[in-house]
Amino acid sequence: xxxxxxxxxxxxxxxxxxxxxxxxxxxxxxxxxxxxxxxxxxxxxxxxxxxxxxxxxxxxxxxxxxxxxxxxxxxxxxxxxxxxxxxxxxxxxxxxxxxxxxxxxxxxxxxxxxxxxxxxxxxxxxxxxxxxxxxxxxxxxxxxxxxxxxxxxxxxxxxxxxxxxxxxxxxxxxxxxxxxxxxxxxxxxxxxxxxxxxxxxxxxxxxxxxxxxxxxxxxxxxxxxxxxxxxxxxxxxxxxxxxxxxxxxxxxxxxxxxxxxxx
Amino acid sequence: xxxxxxxxxxxxxxxxxxxxxxxxxxxxxxxxxxxxxxxxxxxxxxxxxxxxxxxxxxxxxxxxxxxxxxxxxxxxxxxxxxxxxxxxxxxxxxxxxxxxxxxxxxxxxxxxxxxxxxxxxxxxxxxxxxxxxxxxxxxxxxxxxx
Numbered sequence: 001x002x003x004x005x006x007x008x009x010x011x012x013x014x015x016x017x018x019x020x021x022x023x024x025x026x027x028x029x030x031x032x033x034x035x036x037x038x039x040x041x042x043x044x045x046x047x048x049x050x051x052x053x054x055x056x057x058x059x060x061x062x063x064x065x066x067x068x069x070x071x072x073x074x075x076x077x078x079x080x081x082x083x084x085x086x087x088x089x090x091x092x093x094x095x096x097x098x099x100x101x102x103x104x105x106x107x108x109x110x111x112x113x114x115x116x117x118x119x120x121x122x123x124x125x126x127x128x129x130x131x132x133x134x135x136x137x138x139x140x141x142x143x144x145x146x147x148x149x150x151x152x153x154x155x156x157x158x159x160x161x162x163x164x165x166x167x168x169x170x171x172x173x174x175x176x177x178x179x180x181x182x183x184x185x186x187x188x189x190x191x192x193x194x195x196x197x198x199x200x201x202x203x204x205x206x207x208x209x210x211x212x213x214x215x216x217x218x219x220x221x222x223x224x225x226x227x228x229x230x231x232x233x234x235x236x237x238x239x240x241x242x243x244x245x246x247x248x249x250x251x252x253x254x255x256x257x258x259x260x261x262x263x
Numbered sequence: 264x265x266x267x268x269x270x271x272x273x274x275x276x277x278x279x280x281x282x283x284x285x286x287x288x289x290x291x292x293x294x295x296x297x298x299x300x301x302x303x304x305x306x307x308x309x310x311x312x313x314x315x316x317x318x319x320x321x322x323x324x325x326x327x328x329x330x331x332x333x334x335x336x337x338x339x340x341x342x343x344x345x346x347x348x349x350x351x352x353x354x355x356x357x358x359x360x361x362x363x364x365x366x367x368x369x370x371x372x373x374x375x376x377x378x379x380x381x382x383x384x385x386x387x388x389x390x391x392x393x394x395x396x397x398x399x400x401x402x403x404x405x406x407x408x409x
Contacts, residue, residue: 018290026277056291189373194362
Protein backbone atom coordinates (compact mmCIF):
# COMPACT_ATOMS: atom_id res chain seq x y z
CA UNK A 1 0.00 0.00 0.00
CA UNK A 2 1.48 3.29 -1.06
CA UNK A 3 0.21 6.62 0.09
CA UNK A 4 0.63 10.13 -1.21
CA UNK A 5 -0.86 12.41 1.36
CA UNK A 6 -0.27 15.76 -0.29
CA UNK A 7 -1.70 16.45 -3.75
CA UNK A 8 -2.51 20.18 -3.88
CA UNK A 9 -6.07 20.92 -4.90
CA UNK A 10 -7.39 24.17 -6.31
CA UNK A 11 -10.84 24.88 -7.79
CA UNK A 12 -9.62 25.22 -11.38
CA UNK A 13 -6.88 22.62 -11.47
CA UNK A 14 -7.02 21.06 -14.91
CA UNK A 15 -3.87 19.03 -14.23
CA UNK A 16 -5.41 17.23 -11.26
CA UNK A 17 -7.01 14.25 -13.09
CA UNK A 18 -3.71 13.70 -14.90
CA UNK A 19 -1.76 13.82 -11.63
CA UNK A 20 -4.19 11.38 -10.01
CA UNK A 21 -4.00 9.05 -13.02
CA UNK A 22 -0.20 9.16 -12.97
CA UNK A 23 -0.07 8.47 -9.24
CA UNK A 24 -2.35 5.51 -9.80
CA UNK A 25 -0.14 4.33 -12.66
CA UNK A 26 2.95 4.47 -10.46
CA UNK A 27 1.29 2.31 -7.83
CA UNK A 28 -0.11 4.67 -5.23
CA UNK A 29 -3.35 3.37 -3.70
CA UNK A 30 -4.46 6.25 -1.52
CA UNK A 31 -4.03 9.96 -2.12
CA UNK A 32 -5.15 12.99 -0.15
CA UNK A 33 -6.22 16.15 -1.98
CA UNK A 34 -4.94 19.10 -0.02
CA UNK A 35 -6.77 22.38 0.33
CA UNK A 36 -4.52 25.15 1.63
CA UNK A 37 -5.95 27.55 4.18
CA UNK A 38 -4.20 30.78 4.94
CA UNK A 39 -5.06 33.30 7.61
CA UNK A 40 -8.04 32.95 9.91
CA UNK A 41 -10.30 29.93 9.73
CA UNK A 42 -13.81 31.06 8.67
CA UNK A 43 -16.59 30.71 11.23
CA UNK A 44 -18.32 28.02 9.18
CA UNK A 45 -15.61 26.29 7.17
CA UNK A 46 -16.68 24.28 4.12
CA UNK A 47 -14.68 21.62 2.34
CA UNK A 48 -14.58 22.74 -1.31
CA UNK A 49 -13.14 19.45 -2.58
CA UNK A 50 -15.82 17.35 -4.35
CA UNK A 51 -16.56 13.87 -2.95
CA UNK A 52 -15.77 11.60 -5.88
CA UNK A 53 -13.48 13.63 -8.08
CA UNK A 54 -12.11 10.76 -10.22
CA UNK A 55 -14.86 8.29 -11.11
CA UNK A 56 -12.67 6.73 -13.83
CA UNK A 57 -10.15 5.64 -11.16
CA UNK A 58 -12.28 3.52 -8.82
CA UNK A 59 -9.38 1.69 -7.18
CA UNK A 60 -7.76 4.95 -6.05
CA UNK A 61 -8.88 5.98 -2.58
CA UNK A 62 -9.17 9.77 -2.38
CA UNK A 63 -9.11 11.55 0.98
CA UNK A 64 -9.50 15.24 1.67
CA UNK A 65 -6.97 17.22 3.63
CA UNK A 66 -6.54 20.76 4.83
CA UNK A 67 -3.12 22.38 5.17
CA UNK A 68 -3.35 25.34 7.49
CA UNK A 69 -0.51 27.84 7.25
CA UNK A 70 0.03 28.92 10.82
CA UNK A 71 1.63 32.27 11.42
CA UNK A 72 -0.53 33.62 14.23
CA UNK A 73 -1.39 31.89 17.53
CA UNK A 74 -5.00 33.12 17.32
CA UNK A 75 -5.65 30.83 14.33
CA UNK A 76 -5.55 27.78 16.58
CA UNK A 77 -8.71 28.68 18.46
CA UNK A 78 -11.02 27.41 15.74
CA UNK A 79 -8.90 24.40 14.79
CA UNK A 80 -11.51 21.98 16.11
CA UNK A 81 -13.97 23.17 13.44
CA UNK A 82 -11.86 21.61 10.70
CA UNK A 83 -11.88 18.09 12.13
CA UNK A 84 -15.33 16.92 10.95
CA UNK A 85 -14.91 18.52 7.55
CA UNK A 86 -11.60 17.19 6.28
CA UNK A 87 -10.21 13.65 6.60
CA UNK A 88 -6.75 14.92 7.57
CA UNK A 89 -5.78 18.26 9.14
CA UNK A 90 -2.17 19.32 8.58
CA UNK A 91 -0.45 22.32 10.09
CA UNK A 92 2.37 24.32 8.56
CA UNK A 93 3.91 26.48 11.32
CA UNK A 94 6.06 29.36 10.16
CA UNK A 95 8.05 30.22 13.28
CA UNK A 96 9.77 28.45 16.14
CA UNK A 97 7.24 29.35 18.83
CA UNK A 98 4.34 27.98 16.80
CA UNK A 99 6.32 24.87 15.94
CA UNK A 100 6.91 24.26 19.63
CA UNK A 101 3.25 24.73 20.52
CA UNK A 102 2.16 22.49 17.60
CA UNK A 103 4.49 19.71 18.69
CA UNK A 104 3.75 19.83 22.38
CA UNK A 105 0.21 21.00 22.97
CA UNK A 106 -1.97 21.57 19.94
CA UNK A 107 -5.04 19.40 19.64
CA UNK A 108 -7.00 18.55 16.48
CA UNK A 109 -3.88 18.08 14.35
CA UNK A 110 -3.04 14.98 12.32
CA UNK A 111 0.18 15.92 10.54
CA UNK A 112 2.90 18.56 10.73
CA UNK A 113 4.08 19.77 7.36
CA UNK A 114 6.90 22.26 6.95
CA UNK A 115 7.86 24.00 3.75
CA UNK A 116 11.22 22.37 3.20
CA UNK A 117 11.93 24.16 -0.06
CA UNK A 118 12.84 27.32 1.79
CA UNK A 119 15.51 28.02 4.37
CA UNK A 120 13.68 27.42 7.64
CA UNK A 121 13.90 30.28 10.13
CA UNK A 122 14.44 27.79 12.95
CA UNK A 123 16.63 24.81 13.67
CA UNK A 124 15.06 21.34 13.83
CA UNK A 125 15.86 20.08 17.29
CA UNK A 126 15.21 16.67 18.75
CA UNK A 127 13.80 18.12 21.96
CA UNK A 128 11.01 19.89 20.10
CA UNK A 129 10.26 17.30 17.43
CA UNK A 130 10.49 14.38 19.84
CA UNK A 131 7.47 15.58 21.83
CA UNK A 132 5.38 15.50 18.66
CA UNK A 133 6.40 11.91 17.94
CA UNK A 134 5.53 10.74 21.46
CA UNK A 135 2.08 12.33 20.99
CA UNK A 136 1.65 10.43 17.75
CA UNK A 137 2.11 13.28 15.30
CA UNK A 138 4.26 12.79 12.23
CA UNK A 139 6.31 15.12 10.05
CA UNK A 140 5.90 15.41 6.34
CA UNK A 141 8.53 15.92 3.66
CA UNK A 142 7.21 16.98 0.26
CA UNK A 143 9.47 16.12 -2.63
CA UNK A 144 8.01 18.08 -5.55
CA UNK A 145 10.74 20.67 -5.27
CA UNK A 146 13.29 18.10 -6.42
CA UNK A 147 11.79 17.89 -9.86
CA UNK A 148 10.23 21.29 -10.40
CA UNK A 149 12.29 23.57 -8.17
CA UNK A 150 15.44 25.40 -9.04
CA UNK A 151 18.86 24.71 -7.52
CA UNK A 152 18.14 26.65 -4.32
CA UNK A 153 14.91 24.78 -3.63
CA UNK A 154 16.57 21.41 -4.24
CA UNK A 155 19.46 22.21 -1.92
CA UNK A 156 17.14 23.42 0.83
CA UNK A 157 14.91 20.40 0.47
CA UNK A 158 17.76 17.93 0.77
CA UNK A 159 19.40 19.83 3.62
CA UNK A 160 16.17 20.14 5.57
CA UNK A 161 15.21 16.51 4.98
CA UNK A 162 18.59 15.37 6.29
CA UNK A 163 18.23 17.65 9.37
CA UNK A 164 14.76 16.28 10.03
CA UNK A 165 15.95 12.69 9.88
CA UNK A 166 18.87 13.52 12.14
CA UNK A 167 16.64 15.30 14.67
CA UNK A 168 14.24 12.36 14.74
CA UNK A 169 16.96 9.77 15.00
CA UNK A 170 16.29 8.61 18.54
CA UNK A 171 12.53 8.90 18.22
CA UNK A 172 10.58 5.68 18.29
CA UNK A 173 9.08 4.66 15.00
CA UNK A 174 10.63 7.04 12.52
CA UNK A 175 7.95 9.68 12.28
CA UNK A 176 8.56 10.87 8.74
CA UNK A 177 5.93 10.76 6.03
CA UNK A 178 6.95 11.44 2.43
CA UNK A 179 4.49 12.96 0.00
CA UNK A 180 4.61 14.69 -3.32
CA UNK A 181 2.94 18.14 -3.17
CA UNK A 182 3.00 17.82 -6.96
CA UNK A 183 1.34 20.53 -8.98
CA UNK A 184 2.26 18.88 -12.26
CA UNK A 185 2.29 15.22 -13.25
CA UNK A 186 5.99 15.48 -14.14
CA UNK A 187 6.88 16.17 -10.50
CA UNK A 188 5.64 12.80 -9.26
CA UNK A 189 8.00 9.88 -8.67
CA UNK A 190 7.44 6.18 -8.14
CA UNK A 191 7.35 4.87 -4.55
CA UNK A 192 10.54 2.83 -4.69
CA UNK A 193 12.44 5.75 -6.21
CA UNK A 194 11.39 7.85 -3.21
CA UNK A 195 12.48 5.10 -0.83
CA UNK A 196 15.88 5.09 -2.56
CA UNK A 197 16.20 8.86 -2.11
CA UNK A 198 15.34 8.38 1.55
CA UNK A 199 18.25 5.96 1.72
CA UNK A 200 20.58 8.69 0.57
CA UNK A 201 19.19 11.08 3.18
CA UNK A 202 19.85 8.77 6.09
CA UNK A 203 16.46 7.16 6.11
CA UNK A 204 17.38 3.74 4.89
CA UNK A 205 15.90 0.28 4.71
CA UNK A 206 12.58 -0.42 6.35
CA UNK A 207 12.21 3.13 7.66
CA UNK A 208 12.35 4.41 4.11
CA UNK A 209 9.53 2.12 3.05
CA UNK A 210 7.53 3.28 6.04
CA UNK A 211 7.73 6.86 4.76
CA UNK A 212 5.37 6.13 1.88
CA UNK A 213 3.66 3.14 3.47
CA UNK A 214 3.41 2.43 7.17
CA UNK A 215 3.76 5.93 8.59
CA UNK A 216 1.31 7.40 6.09
CA UNK A 217 -1.12 4.63 6.90
CA UNK A 218 -0.75 5.46 10.59
CA UNK A 219 -1.65 9.10 9.89
CA UNK A 220 -4.74 8.09 7.91
CA UNK A 221 -5.88 5.53 10.48
CA UNK A 222 -5.33 7.81 13.46
CA UNK A 223 -7.08 10.71 11.74
CA UNK A 224 -10.00 8.39 11.14
CA UNK A 225 -9.93 7.16 14.74
CA UNK A 226 -9.93 10.73 15.98
CA UNK A 227 -13.14 11.35 14.08
CA UNK A 228 -14.93 8.09 14.61
CA UNK A 229 -13.93 6.71 17.97
CA UNK A 230 -14.20 7.98 21.50
CA UNK A 231 -10.71 9.15 22.48
CA UNK A 232 -9.10 6.44 20.39
CA UNK A 233 -10.27 3.77 22.79
CA UNK A 234 -13.82 2.77 21.91
CA UNK A 235 -15.14 2.44 18.39
CA UNK A 236 -18.46 1.09 17.19
CA UNK A 237 -18.01 -1.42 14.40
CA UNK A 238 -21.54 -2.27 13.46
CA UNK A 239 -25.02 -1.09 14.26
CA UNK A 240 -25.68 -3.94 16.65
CA UNK A 241 -27.35 -6.42 14.25
CA UNK A 242 -27.39 -10.02 15.36
CA UNK A 243 -24.99 -11.87 13.08
CA UNK A 244 -26.45 -14.67 10.98
CA UNK A 245 -25.37 -18.03 12.34
CA UNK A 246 -24.20 -20.36 9.61
CA UNK A 247 -24.02 -23.63 11.48
CA UNK A 248 -22.46 -26.92 10.58
CA UNK A 249 -19.37 -27.81 8.68
CA UNK A 250 -18.50 -30.18 5.85
CA UNK A 251 -21.22 -31.92 3.84
CA UNK A 252 -24.16 -29.97 5.14
CA UNK A 253 -22.54 -26.68 4.20
CA UNK A 254 -21.90 -27.91 0.68
CA UNK A 255 -25.47 -29.15 0.42
CA UNK A 256 -26.72 -25.77 1.47
CA UNK A 257 -24.47 -24.02 -1.02
CA UNK A 258 -25.75 -26.28 -3.77
CA UNK A 259 -29.32 -25.53 -2.76
CA UNK A 260 -28.66 -21.82 -2.78
CA UNK A 261 -27.07 -21.96 -6.20
CA UNK A 262 -29.92 -24.00 -7.62
CA UNK A 263 -32.75 -21.99 -6.10
CA UNK B 264 37.73 -9.72 -3.63
CA UNK B 265 39.01 -10.02 -7.14
CA UNK B 266 35.75 -9.98 -9.05
CA UNK B 267 34.14 -6.62 -9.81
CA UNK B 268 30.52 -6.75 -8.82
CA UNK B 269 27.88 -4.65 -10.53
CA UNK B 270 24.25 -3.91 -10.23
CA UNK B 271 21.88 -3.98 -13.18
CA UNK B 272 18.92 -1.59 -13.06
CA UNK B 273 15.84 -2.15 -15.19
CA UNK B 274 14.15 1.18 -15.75
CA UNK B 275 11.10 2.52 -17.58
CA UNK B 276 10.79 5.97 -19.07
CA UNK B 277 7.31 7.35 -18.47
CA UNK B 278 5.76 10.34 -20.18
CA UNK B 279 3.41 12.11 -17.79
CA UNK B 280 2.31 14.74 -20.28
CA UNK B 281 1.04 12.53 -23.10
CA UNK B 282 -2.42 13.59 -24.26
CA UNK B 283 -5.08 11.10 -23.24
CA UNK B 284 -6.26 8.51 -25.73
CA UNK B 285 -8.99 7.30 -23.40
CA UNK B 286 -12.31 7.42 -25.26
CA UNK B 287 -14.42 7.23 -22.11
CA UNK B 288 -12.66 9.96 -20.13
CA UNK B 289 -10.41 12.36 -22.05
CA UNK B 290 -8.98 13.96 -18.91
CA UNK B 291 -7.47 10.74 -17.64
CA UNK B 292 -4.61 9.26 -19.67
CA UNK B 293 -4.31 5.46 -19.69
CA UNK B 294 -1.44 3.19 -18.71
CA UNK B 295 -0.43 2.95 -22.36
CA UNK B 296 -0.38 6.75 -22.73
CA UNK B 297 2.04 7.07 -19.85
CA UNK B 298 4.21 4.27 -21.23
CA UNK B 299 4.38 5.60 -24.78
CA UNK B 300 7.32 4.79 -27.06
CA UNK B 301 10.42 6.97 -26.99
CA UNK B 302 11.85 8.97 -29.87
CA UNK B 303 14.04 6.58 -31.93
CA UNK B 304 16.83 9.18 -31.73
CA UNK B 305 17.35 8.08 -28.14
CA UNK B 306 20.05 5.42 -28.38
CA UNK B 307 21.75 3.57 -25.54
CA UNK B 308 24.79 5.82 -26.04
CA UNK B 309 22.74 9.01 -25.81
CA UNK B 310 20.97 7.73 -22.72
CA UNK B 311 24.28 6.79 -21.08
CA UNK B 312 25.65 10.28 -21.66
CA UNK B 313 22.42 11.81 -20.31
CA UNK B 314 22.64 9.72 -17.16
CA UNK B 315 26.31 10.53 -16.70
CA UNK B 316 25.45 14.23 -17.01
CA UNK B 317 22.74 13.80 -14.38
CA UNK B 318 25.21 12.12 -12.02
CA UNK B 319 27.67 14.97 -12.60
CA UNK B 320 24.98 17.57 -11.93
CA UNK B 321 23.72 15.98 -8.73
CA UNK B 322 26.84 14.43 -7.29
CA UNK B 323 29.67 16.39 -8.85
CA UNK B 324 33.06 15.18 -9.85
CA UNK B 325 33.14 12.61 -7.06
CA UNK B 326 29.90 11.08 -8.28
CA UNK B 327 31.09 10.90 -11.84
CA UNK B 328 34.38 9.43 -10.76
CA UNK B 329 32.92 6.56 -8.74
CA UNK B 330 30.42 5.70 -11.45
CA UNK B 331 32.85 5.75 -14.34
CA UNK B 332 31.87 2.21 -15.32
CA UNK B 333 28.26 3.20 -15.92
CA UNK B 334 26.83 1.90 -19.19
CA UNK B 335 23.44 1.35 -20.77
CA UNK B 336 23.37 -2.28 -21.81
CA UNK B 337 20.01 -2.27 -23.53
CA UNK B 338 17.39 0.23 -24.47
CA UNK B 339 14.25 -0.29 -26.50
CA UNK B 340 12.54 2.88 -27.74
CA UNK B 341 9.30 0.95 -28.39
CA UNK B 342 8.76 -0.12 -24.81
CA UNK B 343 10.80 2.77 -23.31
CA UNK B 344 12.61 0.21 -21.19
CA UNK B 345 16.33 -0.03 -20.59
CA UNK B 346 18.97 -1.89 -18.62
CA UNK B 347 21.75 0.03 -16.96
CA UNK B 348 24.91 -1.37 -15.42
CA UNK B 349 26.66 0.41 -12.57
CA UNK B 350 29.07 -0.38 -9.70
CA UNK B 351 27.47 -2.22 -6.80
CA UNK B 352 28.59 0.22 -4.10
CA UNK B 353 27.09 3.24 -5.79
CA UNK B 354 23.98 1.91 -7.44
CA UNK B 355 21.79 3.98 -5.13
CA UNK B 356 23.59 7.09 -6.30
CA UNK B 357 22.94 6.23 -9.94
CA UNK B 358 19.34 5.36 -9.08
CA UNK B 359 18.91 8.76 -7.40
CA UNK B 360 20.39 10.50 -10.44
CA UNK B 361 17.80 8.70 -12.60
CA UNK B 362 15.06 9.96 -10.28
CA UNK B 363 16.29 13.53 -10.69
CA UNK B 364 16.19 13.46 -14.50
CA UNK B 365 13.48 15.83 -15.69
CA UNK B 366 13.51 15.66 -19.46
CA UNK B 367 14.93 13.84 -22.46
CA UNK B 368 15.27 15.65 -25.79
CA UNK B 369 12.98 18.41 -24.53
CA UNK B 370 10.14 16.11 -23.44
CA UNK B 371 9.37 15.94 -19.70
CA UNK B 372 9.94 12.41 -18.41
CA UNK B 373 9.78 10.42 -15.22
CA UNK B 374 12.25 7.55 -14.94
CA UNK B 375 11.15 4.70 -12.78
CA UNK B 376 13.47 1.89 -11.71
CA UNK B 377 11.57 -1.35 -11.77
CA UNK B 378 14.16 -3.96 -10.80
CA UNK B 379 17.64 -4.03 -9.33
CA UNK B 380 19.67 -7.22 -9.60
CA UNK B 381 23.21 -8.48 -9.40
CA UNK B 382 22.93 -10.44 -12.61
CA UNK B 383 21.77 -9.31 -16.01
CA UNK B 384 19.85 -12.54 -16.53
CA UNK B 385 17.25 -11.82 -13.88
CA UNK B 386 16.84 -8.29 -15.11
CA UNK B 387 16.34 -9.52 -18.68
CA UNK B 388 13.72 -12.01 -17.50
CA UNK B 389 11.84 -9.26 -15.70
CA UNK B 390 12.07 -7.09 -18.82
CA UNK B 391 10.65 -9.88 -20.99
CA UNK B 392 7.83 -10.50 -18.52
CA UNK B 393 6.87 -6.85 -18.54
CA UNK B 394 7.11 -6.57 -22.32
CA UNK B 395 4.73 -9.54 -22.68
CA UNK B 396 2.29 -7.83 -20.33
CA UNK B 397 2.48 -4.61 -22.37
CA UNK B 398 1.81 -6.51 -25.61
CA UNK B 399 -1.20 -8.14 -24.00
CA UNK B 400 -2.56 -4.73 -22.96
CA UNK B 401 -1.96 -3.19 -26.38
CA UNK B 402 -3.71 -6.13 -28.05
CA UNK B 403 -6.66 -5.75 -25.73
CA UNK B 404 -6.99 -2.06 -26.54
CA UNK B 405 -6.65 -2.69 -30.29
CA UNK B 406 -9.33 -5.40 -30.28
CA UNK B 407 -11.68 -3.33 -28.17
CA UNK B 408 -11.39 -0.39 -30.55
CA UNK B 409 -11.71 -2.28 -33.86
